[in-house]
Amino acid sequence: MKNNFYILLAVLFISNCSLNKVENSHGTPFLESKEKNLIVGKTNSNDILNTFGPPSTTSYFDNDMWIYIEKTTTKSSLIKLGKNRNLKSNILVLEIDKKGILFTKKLYTLNDIKDLKFSDSVTTQTEKDTFVYGFISSLKQKIDSPKRRKNSSKKQ
Numbered sequence: 523m524k525n526n527f528y529i530l531l532a533v534l535f536i537s538n539c540s541l542n543k544v545e546n547s548h549g550t551p552f553l554e555s556k557e558k559n560l561i562v563g564k565t566n567s568n569d570i571l572n573t574f575g576p577p578s579t580t581s582y583f584d585n586d587m588w589i590y591i592e593k594t595t596t597k598s599s600l601i602k603l604g605k606n607r608n609l610k611s612n613i614l615v616l617e618i619d620k621k622g623i624l625f626t627k628k629l630y631t632l633n634d635i636k637d638l639k640f641s642d643s644v645t646t647q648t649e650k651d652t653f654v655y656g657f658i659s660s661l662k663q664k665i666d667s668p669k670r671r672k673n674s675s676k677k678q
Contacts (some may be wrong), residue, residue: 545609549591550574553612557629560616567622577616585625590614608632 550556556573559565570588577588594610613630 543596545594545596547592547594549578549593550614551592553590553592553614554629554631557614557627560624560627562624562627565624567618567624570616570618570624574614585620586618588616588618590616 553574559573560570567586574590578591579589581587581589590613592610592612592614593608595606596609598605598607611632615626615628615630616624617626619625
């Protein structure tokens with residue numbers, strides 16, 4: 523009876539194991555192949571939306587910048603305790619001019635991301651004359667002003 527129990531337990535464990543790796547995909551699939559269909563100076567924003575769907579991130583400065591992200595991960599081997607491992611990490615940056623025509627495109631792959639260099643220098647303290655400092659300090663004054671009014675009314 524005990525041997526049957528061990529055999530049944532072993533069969534349950536083995537039947538639940540899969541030899542295929544599980545891949546988790548996030549974002550817009552097949553960025554590399556879809557990106558080849560985009561023609562700079564000819565493709566418009568409607569074509570991009572039909573091909574890729576809505577962008578993951580947008581930015582509005584001089585031109586519209588649409589960013590599409592694709593990431594595929596899998597679990598590593600049991601020896602490495604099943605940590606996540608990146609199989610594919612692609613970022614497509616599209617810049618669209620005011621007329622809605624594709625201006626520039628750039629595809630960053632996992633190898634490109636590994637080659638990025640970051641500065642080792644330390645950030646210095648900003649000067650008080652910068653726009654950001656002035657904006658934040660005026661915002662702080664506006665936030666603090668109701669406190670002053672409440673405190674002064676309580677004293678009277």
